[in-house]
Amino acid sequence: MEKALILPRALALAILVAACANAQSxxxxxxxxxxxxxxxxxxxxxxxxxxxxxFRFYKNPHFKSIAAGTEKPEDTGCEGCHGxxxxxxxxxxxxxxxxxxxxxxxxxxxxxxxxxxxxxxxxANIHRSPHTLNNVVxxxxxxxxxxxxxKFLLSKAQPELCYGCHTEVRADFSMPFKHRVNEGFMxxxxxxxxxxxxxxxxxxxxxxxxxxxxxxxxxxxxxCHIDKRGPFTFEHPPVRVExxxxxxxxxxxxxxxxxxxxxxxxxxLECHNGVGNFGRTGTGDPMLSPAHNMADPRYQNCTNCHxxxxxSNSDPLFLR
Amino acid sequence: xxxxxxxxxxxxxxxxxxxxxxxQQPVAPTNEPVGSTRGxxxxxxxxxxxxxxxxxxxxxxxxxxMYRAQVNYANGxxxxxxxxxxxxxxxxGKLFDEIVLTTLGLGGDPYESAxxxxxxxxxxxxxxxWRRSDYANPGLTTDGGGGxxxxxxxxxxxxxxxxxxxxSHIRFSLGYSRSVQDGAGISTVQLFNPxxxxxxxxxxxxxxxxVKLVQNEYRLGGEIHWLxxxxxxxxxxxDFKDDTPYQFSGFSPGDNPTNPTSLTSFLRNEPNHGTSPYxxxxxxxxxxxxxxNARFTYSGGTRDFILNENAIGTNQFGxxxxxxxxxxxxxRRPVGTGNFTVSVFxxxxxxxxxxxxxxxxxxxxxxxxxxxxxxxxxxDLLYFEFLGIRTIANETDAKYQxxxxxxxxxxxxxxxxxxxxxxxxxxxxxxxxxxxxxxxELNTGTFGFxxxxxxxxxIQLDDEIGRSTQPFTPKGDKNYNALGGRITYQLKTLKxxxxxxxxxxxxxxxxxxxxxxxxxxxxxxxxxxxxWFGFDxxxxxxxxxxxxxxxxxxQSQLFPNQVSYYVSNLHAGTFTGxxxxxxxxxxxxxxxxxxxxxxxxxxxxxxxxxxxxxxQTAQTFPMRFQSPLARLSFRISEKVRWNVGYQYYxxxxxxxxxxxxxxxxxxxxxxxxx
Numbered sequence: 001m002e003k004a005l006i007l008p009r010a011l012a013l014a015i016l017v018a019a020c021a022n023a024q025s026x027x028x029x030x031x032x033x034x035x036x037x038x039x040x041x042x043x044x045x046x047x048x049x050x051x052x053x054x055f056r057f058y059k060n061p062h063f064k065s066i067a068a069g070t071e072k073p074e075d076t077g078c079e080g081c082h083g084x085x086x087x088x089x090x091x092x093x094x095x096x097x098x099x100x101x102x103x104x105x106x107x108x109x110x111x112x113x114x115x116x117x118x119x120x121x122x123x124a125n126i127h128r129s130p131h132t133l134n135n136v137v138x139x140x141x142x143x144x145x146x147x148x149x150x151k152f153l154l155s156k157a158q159p160e161l162c163y164g165c166h167t168e169v170r171a172d173f174s175m176p177f178k179h180r181v182n183e184g185f186m187x188x189x190x191x192x193x194x195x196x197x198x199x200x201x202x203x204x205x206x207x208x209x210x211x212x213x214x215x216x217x218x219x220x221x222x223x224c225h226i227d228k229r230g231p232f233t234f235e236h237p238p239v240r241v242e243x244x245x246x247x248x249x250x251x252x253x254x255x256x257x258x259x260x261x262x263x264x265x266x267x268x269l270e271c272h273n274g275v276g277n278f279g280r281t282g283t284g285d286p287m288l289s290p291a292h293n294m295a296d297p298r299y300q301n302c303t304n305c306h307x308x309x310x311x312s313n314s315d316p317l318f319l320r
Numbered sequence: 321x322x323x324x325x326x327x328x329x330x331x332x333x334x335x336x337x338x339x340x341x342x343x344q345q346p347v348a349p350t351n352e353p354v355g356s357t358r359g360x361x362x363x364x365x366x367x368x369x370x371x372x373x374x375x376x377x378x379x380x381x382x383x384x385x386m387y388r389a390q391v392n393y394a395n396g397x398x399x400x401x402x403x404x405x406x407x408x409x410x411x412x413g414k415l416f417d418e419i420v421l422t423t424l425g426l427g428g429d430p431y432e433s434a435x436x437x438x439x440x441x442x443x444x445x446x447x448x449x450w451r452r453s454d455y456a457n458p459g460l461t462t463d464g465g466g467g468x469x470x471x472x473x474x475x476x477x478x479x480x481x482x483x484x485x486x487x488s489h490i491r492f493s494l495g496y497s498r499s500v501q502d503g504a505g506i507s508t509v510q511l512f513n514p515x516x517x518x519x520x521x522x523x524x525x526x527x528x529x530x531v532k533l534v535q536n537e538y539r540l541g542g543e544i545h546w547l548x549x550x551x552x553x554x555x556x557x558x559d560f561k562d563d564t565p566y567q568f569s570g571f572s573p574g575d576n577p578t579n580p581t582s583l584t585s586f587l588r589n590e591p592n593h594g595t596s597p598y599x600x601x602x603x604x605x606x607x608x609x610x611x612x613n614a615r616f617t618y619s620g621g622t623r624d625f626i627l628n629e630n631a632i633g634t635n636q637f638g639x640x641x642x643x644x645x646x647x648x649x650x651x652r653r654p655v656g657t658g659n660f661t662v663s664v665f666x667x668x669x670x671x672x673x674x675x676x677x678x679x680x681x682x683x684x685x686x687x688x689x690x691x692x693x694x695x696x697x698x699x700d701l702l703y704f705e706f707l708g709i710r711t712i713a714n715e716t717d718a719k720y721q722x723x724x725x726x727x728x729x730x731x732x733x734x735x736x737x738x739x740x741x742x743x744x745x746x747x748x749x750x751x752x753x754x755x756x757x758x759x760x761e762l763n764t765g766t767f768g769f770x771x772x773x774x775x776x777x778x779i780q781l782d783d784e785i786g787r788s789t790q791p792f793t794p795k796g797d798k799n800y801n802a803l804g805g806r807i808t809y810q811l812k813t814l815k816x817x818x819x820x821x822x823x824x825x826x827x828x829x830x831x832x833x834x835x836x837x838x839x840x841x842x843x844x845x846x847x848x849x850x851x852w853f854g855f856d857x858x859x860x861x862x863x864x865x866x867x868x869x870x871x872x873x874x875q876s877q878l879f880p881n882q883v884s885y886y887v888s889n890l891h892a893g894t895f896t897g898x899x900x901x902x903x904x905x906x907x908x909x910x911x912x913x914x915x916x917x918x919x920x921x922x923x924x925x926x927x928x929x930x931x932x933x934x935x936q937t938a939q940t941f942p943m944r945f946q947s948p949l950a951r952l953s954f955r956i957s958e959k960v961r962w963n964v965g966y967q968y969y970x971x972x973x974x975x976x977x978x979x980x981x982x983x984x985x986x987x988x989x990x991x992x993x994x
Contacts (some may be wrong), residue, residue, distance in 0.1 A: 055358075058366070059407045059418075064441045067411020068487060072322075105721055106672065111610045119550040119604040124613040127663040128673040128717045133729040134780050135770045150405060150420045151437065165806070167819055167842040171860035171892035174911050174969055176390045176945040182345045184424050185431035185453055197613065198659045199363055199677035199713050203797070204735045204762045204788070217617055217657045217679065224477060226499050226535040226560055231594070231653030233619045233685030234705050240683065241709060241739065254468075254890065254915050254943055256389065257457065262941035263934075266884045270834065270868035271793045280707070281756045282740035285793065287871050291521050296872040296953055298575055300934055304524050305510045313331075313592055313625040314647035314687050316703055316743065319510055320627065 014032030019132075039086035043077030049093065052147050053078075061153065062144070081112060081144070101144075106137040111137040122195055129196025130209050141194065158187040162194075171249060191220035191250070201242035218251060219243050221250065232311030236318065237280050238271070239310055265300045322450035345909075346393070347965035348374065348987040349401035351426065352905045352953040355993030359405070372400040374963070374989020376429075382971075382981030390945075391969050392430040393985055399426040400989055411928075417441045430454035442487045442787045444783035449479045455501075468524075468575075473503030473531050476637045481539075489546065493554070495539030505529040507566060509588075512581050512635045512643065523574030523581040527566045527588075535560040541600075551709065560623075561593040572633075578713040581641075582631040594623030594651075602772075611663040621653040622687075651685030669721040679711040704809050706742040706755060711735060717766070725773065729782075731766040739792065762788040762797075781805040791827060794834045798827035813854075815846040836866045852900035862890040867928075874932060885928045885939050907951040917942035923975040942974035953991075961991040 022116040028195040043066055047054040057063050066077040079085055081099070088098040103109040110132065117123060126132055131140075142156035154161055159181050173181050180186055188194075200208065201217045214223040221244045222229040228239070240247050247267055248258045261267040271278070274287030292299045303309050306319040349372050357369035360801030377547040378395050380387045401424050408417040420437040436448040453475045459467025477499050484492040507529050541554035568586040600617035605612045627647040633814030635641040657680070684706040717731035742755035784802045791798045804821040823838040840862045848854030868884040896909045917940035924936045951965035969983040 003539060019822060022783065035396050044328070058409050059405070063411055064487060067417070067441050105668075105724055106667065106727075118606050118611065119545075119613075121552060121600075121602045124602065124604070124659075124661060125675070126616065127671055128609065128661070128675060128731075130782075133717065133768065134782065135727055135729075135778075164815075165808075165812065165819075167817060167844045167858050168821065168840045168860050168862070170844075170858055170894065171842065171862065171890070171913070174892050174894060174913050174945075176943070176994075177911070178739070180431050180453060183431045184345070185433060185451060198657070198734075199675065199679070199711075201655075201657060201679045201681070201711070204711065204713070204737055204760070217619065217655050223500060224475060227501065227533050227562060229535075229560070231623050231651040231683055233649055233651040233703070235688045235707050237707055237741070238793050240681070240707065243797055246793065246795065254888075254913070254941060255947070261514065261886060263938045266868075266870075266886065266935070266938045267748070269870040269872055270795055270866075270884050273794065273869055273871045275869065275871065276794060277758075277790060278742060280739070282758050282790075287975055288873060289877050290878075291872045292873055293875055294879075295834045295932055295934070297934065298524070303576070303809065304468055304508050307469070307507055307509070313590075313623070313649065313651065313685075314627050314689055316705065320629070320645070320647070 038084040040073035040079050040084045041086050041089055042073070043079065045089060046078040050078075057145075059150070060144070060147075075116070080116075090188070102139050106132075108134040109139050110137045112143050122193060125193075125198060126197030127196075131194055132196070137316035158189060162188045172249070175252030175254055177254070177256060177258055178260075179250070181251075190223075200243075202241065208243075208245065228310045230311050232308075232313055232315075234312045234316045234318065236309060236311055263300065265294065268302045269294075321543060347909075347949040347951050347985070348398075348963075348989065349378065350951065350953055350961070350963040350965070350989060350991050351907075352961060352963075352991070353954075354955075354991045355959050361409070364409055366409055367405070368993075369402075370993040371402045372432040372963075372989050372991040374398060374400050377986045378983065379985075380983045383458075383979045384981065385456070385458040386971060386979045387969070387981045387983050389458055390971065391983060391985075392454055392456060394428065394430070396428045398429055398987075399423060400429075400987070401425075412442050413440065415440065422968065439486075443485065445481075445483045445486045447479075447481045448570070449477075450479045451475075455503075462802040468506060468508050468526050468698040470506040471503070471531070473501050473505060476500040476502075489544065491543040493539070493543070495537070495541075495556075497535075497537040497539075499533075499535040501531055501533040503531050505531050509566070509631075511583060511586075511631050512633065512641045514636055523576045523579050523583075524680075525568065525572045525574050525583045525586065527568050527586060529564055533561075533732050535565075541663050548605060548607070550602075550604040552600075552604075554600040556598050556600075558596040558598070559594070560596070561591070563591050565589050565790040566629075579636050580638050580873075581634060581636045583631060585632040586630070588627065588629040590625065590627045592623055592625030594621065596621040609665050611661075611665075613661050615657070615659040617655075617657045617821075621651075621655070621656045622650060624650045646690045647687055649685060649687035651683065652927040653681065653683045655679075655681045658942060671719045672716065673718075674714070675717045677711070677713045677715075679709070679713075681709050683707045685694075704742070706740065708740040708755075709737065709738075711737040725771060727770045729766075729768050731764075733762075733766075735762040735764070736760075737762070758790055758791065760788055760790040762786055768778065768980065776809055777809045779805075794827055794911050795836070797825055800825040812978075813848045816844070816962045818843045822877040834866070834868045837864070839863045853898070855895070855897040857895045860892045862892070863892075864887070864888045870930075874930075879930055882930045883928055884935070887940050889916040889918070890914070891916065903955040905953040906957075907949075907953070909949045910947070912943045912944070914946075915940075915942050917974070937975065944970070944972050944974075946970050962988075963991060964988045 062080065065071045065075055065080055074078060083099040085098060087096065091097045101109065103112060114126070141155060141161055142153045144153055147153040147155060149157050156164065159173070172178065181188065191212060192210045194210060197210055197212055200211060201213060202219055212220050214220055218229065244250070247260055249260060253259060257264045259267065271285045272287050274284045275282050279285040294300065306318040308315065308320065312318045312320060314320050353659055354370050357829065359366045375397050376395055378393055402422065404419070404421040406419040411417055418437065418439050423434045425432045431453050433451040437446065439445040449638045455471060455473050455475055457471045459470055478497065480496045482494045484727045501954035502827065507527045508524050509527055510522045510524050535558060537556055537558045539554060539556040543550065543552045568583060571582045574581050574583065587859055596619055598617065601616045603614045603632050629645040631643045633641050658678040659675060661673065661675040663671060687703050689703060701833040713733060713735040715731060715733035717729065719727060719729040739758050740755045742753060764784060764786040766782065768786045771779045782804050786797055786800050788798050802823045806817065806819045809816045819842045821840045825836045827834040840860065842860035843856065844858040846856045866888045870882045870884045871880045890913065892913045894911045898907045920940060924933045929935050929939060947967060947969050949965065951963065953961050953963045955961050966986045969985065972980045
């Protein structure tokens with residue numbers, strides 16, 4: 001019993017020690033630098049000169065801080081992001097007297113938003129996100145005052161927002177076979193987390209970039225394609241090890257079923273050639289038996305027999 | 321004051337322009353705005369709404385199945401889109417402060433969706449996302465024939481999320497998600513194999529299926545903000561089941577014309593149900609110079625199944641065949657992950673992030689498989705498989721802002737993946753074999769920079785180089801280099817962009833090698849000089865050539881050391897333009913995708929690879945898919961618009977004409993707000 005309590009006690013002690021050690025720095029948590037002599041004036045004062053921003057601000061999620069009436073001045077309304085407005089009012093405006101966006105450096109913009117928006121799993125990887133590393137920070141995609149979307153304050157609706165930089169992806173979704181993103185049925189963020197993702201549980205290294213994991217730390221594909229999810233007694237190992245994109249293009253393809261090749265058999269044969277130290281036994285992916293006459297069209301559509309190619313409950317050759 | 325009004329008008333114009341400029345999308349619904357952007361006030365709430373109702377017209381000539389797989393719009397009355405927002409003006413509504421409801425394509429479009437958000441400040445937030453898609457797919461016949469699997473199903477997806485006390489230090493969340501796929505399909509089965517259940521010389525027969533797949537997920541979670549820490553805990557349960565039956569009655573001679581095998585009756589019931597409970601825990605702390613977060617997840621997964629199949633027909637000798645197959649068992653897959661991330665900010669200019677990740681999955685199962693053939697032959701086998709994957713990775717990224725106009729970033733990652741696999745295939749009582757272990761080590765380096773020589777110009781380059789010791793498949797990443805660059809120039813309403821990206825992978829072993837060269841070049845131009853005029857144009861060229869070592873049998877002869885060769889040269893272009901003249905808005909668009917292939921004029925060509933026609937035609941797949949559109953929207957009054965649009969779809973393969981089609985689609989609708 002005593003042993004069972006050691007771990008929770010140690011954890012609680014570690015949290016308390018760390019919390020005490022950081023108590024001082026928490027008080028100065030804001031990365032937004034403001035003059036010490038500046039004062040907070042409240043959002044109603046800002047309204048006087050900025051009615052264009054104020055007239056629709058009640059639809060903005062940040063309006064909650066004003067409506068609550070219980071937040072600290074530095075966390076409330078306009079001054080929550082722009083800092084104290086006393087000097088700005090005294091100087092009758094001017095960009096030099098208030099925190100103005102975009103900030104001089106991408107890091108400053110990021111810090112300003114993360115002051116409130118960092119502590120969530122969806123943004124846990126934002127500092128290592130390819131977007132952040134390439135200076136694509138919050139205000140590149142979010143427009144606090146001129147958003148066209150009611151949720152997430154995006155500067156443009158998806159997918160146009162993403163296509164703005166990823167022109168090659170726009171081409172993918174123009175293919176004959178594609179996920180229905182342009183049709184409005186899906187959005188880029190159904191599969192991607194633009195704020196960065198944890199290390200993928202399929203393939204290795206950092207690629208594919210920004211693909212969100214779903215339920216059981218699996219590829220985003222399996223959220224909708226539930227029949228491919230398993231667990232199967234007989235898994236097709238590449239599905240689990242390398243991921244769906246081993247055989248499929250996730251965005252769009254000129255080939256049916258988003259396949260990487262116009263025919264199935266070349267795709268299968270490129271792995272099942274029996275050589276090298278590949279495969280689950282390190283002796284090469286098993287090649288086809290002599291009974292498979294590849295000159296006969298009957299054998300050229302592999303999945304006609306191997307119907308459960310993603311995994312089977314009853315058959316190691318995926319025939320049932 | 322005048323300045324403020326001008327700013328107000330300008331901001332509205334910017335919002336409208338942003339809403340106008342869209343990628344090539346289906347001609348309907350209409351994107352032009354209707355009604356006042358300010359909405360109407362009512363009892364302390366502001367209300368904005370719009371509805372678009374109309375009729376779709378479709379005419380298809382050619383392969384209608386291919387049209388259904390690629391486009392799928394049909395005739396009929398639709399609620400093409402709707403939008404409703406109700407916002408409390410002071411943030412103190414009685415039951416709610418915000419309602420946002422949007423719908424798309426309701427009433428029969430193949431892509432229908434609805435979103436709903438209801439929230440009351442400080443008390444609750446509720447989000448609903450509902451989607452339904454008609455998923456039609458013909459057989460895999462891009463090679464001119466052979467595919468027999470057809471799906472004509474519907475996907476229905478729903479996500480509900482409720483957060484209680486969203487602004488407090490203790491929050492609760494509840495969620496429910498449901499995924500359903502149902503409808504008709506055609507599958508195949510291989511039967512009456514003369515040399516046992518896994519002899520590939522039997523015959524293949526088509527089957528009818530009634531697809532019934534359901535997955536329900538329930539979530540319960542909480543979040544605590546305490547002493548500078550945030551602890552987030554989520555517990556969920558995923559229940560899934562597949563009750564798809566397979567059947568056939570009548571007479572089927574099978575796919576093999578030289579084999580007298582036939583099928584007269586077939587029935588397979590294969591219910592399999594499973595559950596996957598999971599935990600997800602996140603811990604965060606954000607202090608001035610250090611940002612720490614940790615995540616731990618665990619998901620169990622079990623599936624129980626049983627298969628009962630009965631087939632009656634004749635075997636290859638013409639004798640009556642009556643085959644029954646039974647299989648039952650279960651599969652398990654527990655998955656655990658852990659991530660620990662530390663970001664430090666030693667100076668204003670430097671950010672260093674390190675993440676250590678652990679991933680562990682173990683899949684195993686048992687299946688008892690019994691097959692009886694005319695009560696004379698029987699097999700009683702037990703199969704067992706195990707697949708375990710454990711990956712440990714450590715990644716460090718650093719970013720340094722040298723100057724406001726120059727930043728550099730670099731990273732290094734080490735990954736170690738161990739795979740244990742045991743594939744036993746034997747009779748009951750056979751001793752288990754030892755699993756085979758393999759380890760792959762991957763070392764990856766990344767580098768990149770961003771330069772902004774002027775305020776309007778941005779140049780970006782990044783590169784990733786990786787070396788792995790034992791990839792799992794011949795096509796997996798081994799020695800690869802992914803290099804990309806982008807130049808963006810933006811001056812007021814003009815935006816120009818050029819993008820280039822290459823991805824080379826070389827995976828060589830003795831007797832077989834695989835190489836892949838992918839290069840993408842793209843450019844875009846967007847110019848919106850006036851509120852009544854603007855255009856967007858994009859072009860992309862994607863080149864891919866792959867050479868994979870293959871070995872196979874043809875007419876009992878082994879063809880070793882062969883090459884599978886594939887070349888694709890895809891050109892894609894889009895153009896959209898909009899013009900507004902008083903009451904009328906004209907929107908024009910054009911999209912084209914063309915694969916020029918490897919330039920050959922005939923499908924069979926002996927460029928490289930096996931001297932078998934099917935292999936030669938598989939080396940390239942030239943095709944064209946284009947879709948011009950035009951839409952005219954008349955503003956009848958401030959709150960009413962009348963719209964009419966036309967969109968053409970043309971699909972043409974260069975070497976096979978059986979799948980080509982032409983579709984003329986159109987719509988007319990009324991868009992109004994009240």
